[in-house]
Amino acid sequence: MENLIENGTFISQVERPNSSLPTVIVIGGGISGLAAARRLHDASFKVILLESRDRLGGRIHTDHSFGYPVDLGASWLHGVCNENPLAPLIRGLGLKLYRTSGDNSVLYDHDLESYTLFDKEGHKIPQQMVIEVGDAFKRILDETEKVRDEHTDDMSVLQAIWIVLDRHPELRQEGLAYEVLQWYICRMEAWFAADADMISLKSWDQEQVLSGGHGLMVQGYDPIIKALAKDIDIRLNHRVAKISNGPNKVMVTVEDGTGFIADAAIITVPLGILKANLIHFEPKLPQWKVDAISDLGFGSENKIAMQFDRVFWPDVELLGVVAPTSYACGYFLNLHKATGHPVLVYMAAGRFACDLEKLSDESAANFVMLQLKKMFPNATEPVQYLVTRWGTDPNSLGCYSYDLVGKPGDSYERLRAPLGNLFFGGEAVSMEDHQGSVHGAYSAGIMAAENCQGHILERLGYFDKLQLVPSRGEIHDAAFPLQISRM
Numbered sequence: 001m002e003n004l005i006e007n008g009t010f011i012s013q014v015e016r017p018n019s020s021l022p023t024v025i026v027i028g029g030g031i032s033g034l035a036a037a038r039r040l041h042d043a044s045f046k047v048i049l050l051e052s053r054d055r056l057g058g059r060i061h062t063d064h065s066f067g068y069p070v071d072l073g074a075s076w077l078h079g080v081c082n083e084n085p086l087a088p089l090i091r092g093l094g095l096k097l098y099r100t101s102g103d104n105s106v107l108y109d110h111d112l113e114s115y116t117l118f119d120k121e122g123h124k125i126p127q128q129m130v131i132e133v134g135d136a137f138k139r140i141l142d143e144t145e146k147v148r149d150e151h152t153d154d155m156s157v158l159q160a161i162w163i164v165l166d167r168h169p170e171l172r173q174e175g176l177a178y179e180v181l182q183w184y185i186c187r188m189e190a191w192f193a194a195d196a197d198m199i200s201l202k203s204w205d206q207e208q209v210l211s212g213g214h215g216l217m218v219q220g221y222d223p224i225i226k227a228l229a230k231d232i233d234i235r236l237n238h239r240v241a242k243i244s245n246g247p248n249k250v251m252v253t254v255e256d257g258t259g260f261i262a263d264a265a266i267i268t269v270p271l272g273i274l275k276a277n278l279i280h281f282e283p284k285l286p287q288w289k290v291d292a293i294s295d296l297g298f299g300s301e302n303k304i305a306m307q308f309d310r311v312f313w314p315d316v317e318l319l320g321v322v323a324p325t326s327y328a329c330g331y332f333l334n335l336h337k338a339t340g341h342p343v344l345v346y347m348a349a350g351r352f353a354c355d356l357e358k359l360s361d362e363s364a365a366n367f368v369m370l371q372l373k374k375m376f377p378n379a380t381e382p383v384q385y386l387v388t389r390w391g392t393d394p395n396s397l398g399c400y401s402y403d404l405v406g407k408p409g410d411s412y413e414r415l416r417a418p419l420g421n422l423f424f425g426g427e428a429v430s431m432e433d434h435q436g437s438v439h440g441a442y443s444a445g446i447m448a449a450e451n452c453q454g455h456i457l458e459r460l461g462y463f464d465k466l467q468l469v470p471s472r473g474e475i476h477d478a479a480f481p482l483q484i485s486r487m
């Protein structure tokens, strides 16, 4: 440790890794940063991971206060198949999945057996109506493709839906059916974590969805985080405030003034942190990078997890509440189906999720209980509840990225492009349109690590000297199949 003045700023202590190995600082201890750190550690680099929170996992947050795991951030594996980059880890750790929807689907493609909808007064909506409106919604979405083809300029998905309804009176819905249509829009908004008037018509259906449907991680996502973190030099409560990118070295300074010097750094903080300029870059980020950061959307989603003393709801996966606007619709994930525990998770996305954050925990729980009591007059009070605030949490400032209306085609490429010794990982830079997912964030971390590794080895002329050590096999045992219930 030593003191130093750098560009007029006093750096209280500097840590120079006492190592002849190439050194990399990874910023952010979510799945992307951990994947990057793991890959470089296994390739014999000296790695230090700096994480602002007092825990690892970032937007993966498996809480145990109910006495069993409940995921307050990511909970689904999108793409229950061997091609999923997380499959070897999940198999190796023997983690169980509970599949909630089928092959090549997005989550708002519902498996019609799996949910029940209610109106605001708590009356059950006939399943036939739910099915018919669901079919109409699919046809409306198909028709929006024609709208897209006709317009060179982008518009929102909602605007396109209105154009379709204008042209096709037979697809318009009235009364209760209109409210059911709003509920389908609400579910679509949950996938993007943004309101339909913000989502780009040009891009919304361009993502590559992995096969195998969607599986809830029955034991939570946490075991994957723990496995990746093993033996890594991790510094919790280290909030990075400044990154100075020199020709041969990078200096990363945390809030208390401690500086870390390395050959390169990998930045995996959420897009919300970059948007809010919470990290000072020296030299400043080039305008094309700043534009990429602002051109992408960063959505909001929150969960209210409620533990009850007994199950008083039907044996379905989702309980939905319809309303005259998608904003006012809502739904509960029934964790009892997947885990056997009496837990309902209320999920809110977009503007509604932001508004929920303004309520106290108690008011948020009361709001949810009012809905439940209408649906189930015999509902008991929750034993415990947990309320998330991903949008105002200074470590995330949102939940995941999405394509804003008018997003330039190359925004993701610019966001992921390295700058000298700085490499960018994290969910938002993921390739093949896997943004917003855990597996996308994981792959983005691996990709950033590989690019960083190549860059350093080339610069230091190390190619022949440093042998890459294959990853240690204990968590990558591919001999077991994925363990899936509800096929």
Ligand SMILES: Cc1cc2nc3c(=O)[nH]c(=O)nc-3n(C[C@H](O)[C@H](O)[C@H](O)COP(=O)(O)OP(=O)(O)OC[C@H]3O[C@@H](n4cnc5c(N)ncnc54)[C@H](O)[C@@H]3O)c2cc1C
Binding pocket: 027, 028, 029, 030, 031, 032, 033, 050, 051, 052, 053, 056, 057, 058, 059, 060, 072, 073, 074, 075, 076, 077, 078, 238, 239, 240, 241, 268, 269, 270, 273, 278, 279, 301, 302, 303, 390, 394, 395, 396, 398, 399, 400, 425, 426, 427, 428, 435, 436, 437, 438, 439, 441
């Ligand atoms: C409510 C919710 C539900 C979701 N559901 C799913 C789902 O079901 N399936 C799915 O695949 N994906 C889901 N996602 C998305 C998924 O969680 C993310 O895409 C993924 O976890 C992002 O990982 P990451 O490593 O890129 O970012 P993060 O996990 O956010 O990691 C970044 C880390 O950087 C840290 N950090 C921030 N600022 C600083 C700083 N200045 N210095 C140091 N460290 C800093 C943060 O604390 C954080 O730990 C969900 C997300 C949310 C919020």
